[in-house]
Amino acid sequence: MRSMRFVDAIEDALAVAMAQDSRIVIFGEDVRMLRRNLFIRFGQRRVRDTPISEGAFVGAAVTAAMAGLRPVVEVMMVDFVGVAMDALLNHASKVETFSGGQWTAPLVVRAACGGGYSDGGQHEQSLWGWLAHIPGLTVVVPSTPADAGGLMFSALMHDGPVIYLEHKLLSADWLESLGAGGRQTVHFDVPADGAKGPAPDEWQPLPLGKAVLRRNGSDVTMLSVGVGVHRALEAAESLRERGIDAAVIDLRTVAPLDSELVIGSVSKTGRMLVIDEDYQGFGLSGELTAVTLEAGIAARYARVCTTGTIPYSWAEEFLVLPSKQRIVEAALRLLDR
Amino acid sequence: MSLDLIHLYEQMLRSRLFEEGVRTLWNEGLISGEMHLSLGEEAIVAGVVCQLEDGDAMALDHRGTAPLLMRGVGPVSLLRELLGRKDGLCAGQGGHMHLFSRKHLAASSGIVGASGPAGVGFALAAQHLRPGKLAVAFFGEGAVNQGMLLEAMNLAVVWKLPLVLVCKDNQWAITTPSSTVTGGTLTERAKGFGMPAIASDGIDVRAMWEAAREAIQRARNGDGPTFIHARCVHIEGHFLGDQLFRAARSPVKETMPLAGPLIKSIVTRQGVPLSERLHALTSVTRRIQDAAKDSSSVENDPVLRARRALSLDSGQLDALEEKVRSEIVSAVESALAD
Numbered sequence: 297m298r299s300m301r302f303v304d305a306i307e308d309a310l311a312v313a314m315a316q317d318s319r320i321v322i323f324g325e326d327v328r329m330l331r332r333n334l335f336i337r338f339g340q341r342r343v344r345d346t347p348i349s350e351g352a353f354v355g356a357a358v359t360a361a362m363a364g365l366r367p368v369v370e371v372m373m374v375d376f377v378g379v380a381m382d383a384l385l386n387h388a389s390k391v392e393t394f395s396g397g398q399w400t401a402p403l404v405v406r407a408a409c410g411g412g413y414s415d416g417g418q419h420e421q422s423l424w425g426w427l428a429h430i431p432g433l434t435v436v437v438p439s440t441p442a443d444a445g446g447l448m449f450s451a452l453m454h455d456g457p458v459i460y461l462e463h464k465l466l467s468a469d470w471l472e473s474l475g476a477g478g479r480q481t482v483h484f485d486v487p488a489d490g491a492k493g494p495a496p497d498e499w500q501p502l503p504l505g506k507a508v509l510r511r512n513g514s515d516v517t518m519l520s521v522g523v524g525v526h527r528a529l530e531a532a533e534s535l536r537e538r539g540i541d542a543a544v545i546d547l548r549t550v551a552p553l554d555s556e557l558v559i560g561s562v563s564k565t566g567r568m569l570v571i572d573e574d575y576q577g578f579g580l581s582g583e584l585t586a587v588t589l590e591a592g593i594a595a596r597y598a599r600v601c602t603t604g605t606i607p608y609s610w611a612e613e614f615l616v617l618p619s620k621q622r623i624v625e626a627a628l629r630l631l632d633r
Numbered sequence: 634m635s636l637d638l639i640h641l642y643e644q645m646l647r648s649r650l651f652e653e654g655v656r657t658l659w660n661e662g663l664i665s666g667e668m669h670l671s672l673g674e675e676a677i678v679a680g681v682v683c684q685l686e687d688g689d690a691m692a693l694d695h696r697g698t699a700p701l702l703m704r705g706v707g708p709v710s711l712l713r714e715l716l717g718r719k720d721g722l723c724a725g726q727g728g729h730m731h732l733f734s735r736k737h738l739a740a741s742s743g744i745v746g747a748s749g750p751a752g753v754g755f756a757l758a759a760q761h762l763r764p765g766k767l768a769v770a771f772f773g774e775g776a777v778n779q780g781m782l783l784e785a786m787n788l789a790v791v792w793k794l795p796l797v798l799v800c801k802d803n804q805w806a807i808t809t810p811s812s813t814v815t816g817g818t819l820t821e822r823a824k825g826f827g828m829p830a831i832a833s834d835g836i837d838v839r840a841m842w843e844a845a846r847e848a849i850q851r852a853r854n855g856d857g858p859t860f861i862h863a864r865c866v867h868i869e870g871h872f873l874g875d876q877l878f879r880a881a882r883s884p885v886k887e888t889m890p891l892a893g894p895l896i897k898s899i900v901t902r903q904g905v906p907l908s909e910r911l912h913a914l915t916s917v918t919r920r921i922q923d924a925a926k927d928s929s930s931v932e933n934d935p936v937l938r939a940r941r942a943l944s945l946d947s948g949q950l951d952a953l954e955e956k957v958r959s960e961i962v963s964a965v966e967s968a969l970a971d
Contacts, residue, residue, distance in 0.1 A: 315903035328913075329808040329877075329920065332891075333898040336913040339905035347778030347814035348745045348806055379744065379781070414665035414717070416728035418743040474667050477874020478887075481662030608728030609717030610665050 300495040302438075302466040305445035307333065309499045310368070313452045314338050317366060320452060323353060324370025324406075330469075331370075354380035354405065358388045358457075361403040366452060374407040374423045374461055388457040389432030403458070404451045409437075410463040410523055410573055411617050413475030413484050417606040420464075420613075424521065425572070425579030427459050428551035434458040434504055435550040437521040439466070441493045443502065443548055450501035458504075463522040466490045487526030505552030509561070513543035516627055517561040517595075519584055520571035521547045524618055528571045531623035540631060542569075550580055555587040562588050567630045568595045571618050576601035598626040634684060634846075641838045642939045643957060644683055645675040648699040649936045650961040651708055655698065655715060658965075659873050664715045668729060671699030672868040673928070674801050676935030679703055680841025681769055681799055681861075684849050688766040690738035690755035692748040696801075697732040697741040700771060704737050708961065712968035738768075746779025748772045749798070753785045756794035756858070767795035767852035774862075775806030777819050783826075786860070790827045795852035797845065798823070798860045801835060803867045808877055808920065823860030835863030836935045839942065866933040870924060877924035888921070 300308065311334060314320045323344040328335045335343035346353040350371050357367040371377050377384065388401045411420030428435040436451055436458055438444040444462065451458040464470040465486050476482055510525060511532055518528040525546040532542040543561050547554060562568045568588060570581040581599040588595055600618045607613050652670045659668045671678055674696065682703040685691070693700055698711060706722060714721030715729050723733055730743035740751055752770025759766040776782050777800060789796045800819060804811050820830035829851070833844035841863060848859035870878040880887040895917075899910050927933050943950065 311901075325806070326808045329917065332917045333894045336895065336910050336917065337898040337901060337904040339909050340913060345809045345814055347809075347811075348775045349778045349780065351780045376744065379746075379779070414728075415667055416731050416743065417726075418731060419667070473874075473876060475665075477659075477667070477872065478876075478879050479660060479662060479874065481660065482665060605726075607726045608666070608714075608723075608731065609719075609725035611717065612725065 297494045300441045301468055301492045302441045302444050303469050305441035305495050306448050309445035309448040312499055319366040321365055322368045325372050327370050350380035355383040357403045358383050358401045361401040368404045368406055370406045373419055374409040375418050375421050389430045400456045402455050404460050406460045408464050408470045409461040411606055412465045414610040414613050416608040420606045422574035424550045425574040437461045439490050439522050439525040439546050441495045445495055445499050446502035449499045450504055453501050465523050490526050504549050507545050507547045507554035507557045510546045511544040513541040515541045516567040516569055517565045518542055518544045518569045524571040524573050527620050530620045534624050535627055559591045562595045563593050566595050568597045569627055570599040572601040576603050596630050598630050600626050636842050641679045644679045644703045645936045647957050648675050648702050654965045668873040669695045671696045673866045676838035676841050677801050677835040677863045680838050681845040684845055688763045690768040692751035692770040693741040694748050694772050695730040695743045706734050708964035709967045746776040746782040749782035749785030752796050753788050756796040759795050765853050769797045771799050774800055774802035774811050786826045789858040793857040796858040797848040800862045802864050807871050820862050828858045828860055830860040833863045835865035836938055838939045866927045868928050877921050880921045881925035
């Protein structure tokens with residue numbers, strides 16, 4: 297084991313995979329600066345800057361992937377994927393079905409996501425539920441350095457389109473660039489175990505669609521991805537002091553969803569609390585309810601999600617995004633405390 | 634309307650001092666998130682916006698503070714928005730990339746290129762509801778590679794809309810030199826859509842005013858859109874704390890942490906040959922050197938350029954500058970007050 301930053305784990309896994317597989321190419325906005333180490337090592341043919349033309353370069357990645365390349369395309373922030381949505385909604389996700397299973401588009405869309413540094417509602421969205429809604433897209437949201445590298449490794453090997461989302465509070469370079477900008481006068485609530493932690497000496501692909509139990513507990517099952525996992529773990533510590541034993545499941549991939557682990561845990565605790573930094577309505581939190589109900593489990597249920605457009609104001613943003621305080625309150629209500 | 638250089642200088646200076654105030658508050662951590670300012674764009678903005686009238690609309694990009702300030706939005710209201718206060722222009726909900734003023738028909742977006750379609754829609758509404766009025770769309774040269782902006786240019790031509798498209802070209806799409814990702818020239822591109830294109834010196838407010846006058850007149854007369862291409866330099870780079878600028882200004886402090894991974898990427902086995910790696914390394918370091926190199930030149934500062942062109946005696950100039958300075962100082966004080 298070694299200790300790595302979340303952002304370095306992603307880059308390290310990418311570098312290892314690129315050395316093994318010459319089909320992997322990176323293109324996107326500013327990638328020669330953002331991924332300068334990969335640019336220098338693997339050269340200008342494999343790391344290309346693009347114009348700010350998401351529709352063109354994400355669309356191009358789909359057929360480049362179909363024709364044999366393994367593109368990793370960077371749209372900077374997931375909010376900007378809106379500009380390229382047609383490529384994902386109507387093309388990347390549908391190739392396999394439309395071609396009768398003869399063809400797939402193995403591309404990785406890499407984007408920063410999430411809030412907590414007060415950058416306003418066009419730069420802090422999560423959108424994993426919105427993307428996972430589309431059949432055919434795999435949506436990955438790691439919460440630790442080990443998962444960040446392992447899931448990047450499996451995304452690169454996966455034979456279909458993968459959306460790889462790195463939360464800005466975990467990915468130190470993004471937070472430095474967009475949040476701090478060299479200032480010592482601003483501080484962020486960064487989950488330390490997420491931003492830096494143990495990583496395997498050699499990357500192995502992690503299975504896509506496999507959740508992990510981060511904390512065992514018998515009173516309530518907390519479910520989350522990304523930074524939400526760390527907020528849930530912090531809340532679970534507070535709840536322990538009040539005699540409540542909370543389990544925390546890190547879904548790791550939103551699609552495919554590991555319903556088996558979810559159902560197993562919820563059927564034991566009888567209480568389900570979803571912590572989702574994505575929007576509340578019509579998303580992951582509702583989907584998790586559906587899979588448990590479909591399994592015949594009548595659990596008590598609550599959710600702590602992003603409730604509306606994310607306000608710019610730092611104080612208000614804190615109230616809108618899931619926080620430890622809101623999670624603890626929701627858990628206490630579930631337990632009638 | 635005739636060119637009033639004193640008024641234009643006053644507006645530019647006001648914007649400059651306002652944004653320097655914003656920079657201080659941002660550095661102090663009182664303003665959060667990213668901060669894209671118009672520092673260096675003042676001549677372009679003043680040349681256009683000072684000729685707008687009530688009923689004209691503005692489709693803004695992520696650098697909306699200068700256009701709004703010059704259009705008449707109060708500095709205290711703007712500052713309070715950036716401070717995230719309930720009594721800000723947008724109740725602290727929008728922040729600097731999402732500034733809206735319904736009264737001024739002004740809307741911003743943090744999505745590159747979005748001001749193109751927004752300008753078309755404002756111009757369409759003007760064509761229907763407010764004959765003789767127009768819309769202005771501001772964007773950078775990076776945005777002119779964005780499909781939606783090109784589609785908007787075509788739409789503006791075929792619907793013969795009263796739209797002035799203003800491209801503020803600082804030659805950098807964030808940290809990527811625009812020349813490396815842009816084919817052809819932008820004025821030729823605009824002409825290809827069938828609209829007139831004017832190339833203007835975006836550092837000279839008089840040139841900008843003349844270019845804008847021509848485009849605005851065409852729009853008001855119902856003769857369709859015009860594209861203005863104006864060169865400028867961003868004095869603080871893409872945004873405050875721009876990493877290329879920091880690296881250029883404090884090379885030791887900022888680039889030392891980058892050195893380890895860079896060296897590793899040169900020596901690690903498996904990859905392109907060493908000569909190509911060194912070539913790539915050079916292109917990375919050149920970007921750092923190039924990004925900030927034009928930003929500190931007095932020649933590239935539109936406010937200083939306008940000041941030099943004024944024919945005012947020093948007493949008049951001092952009085953003018955003192956008036957502007959005291960307005961901004963008291964605006965900052967009021968904005969911070971409870």
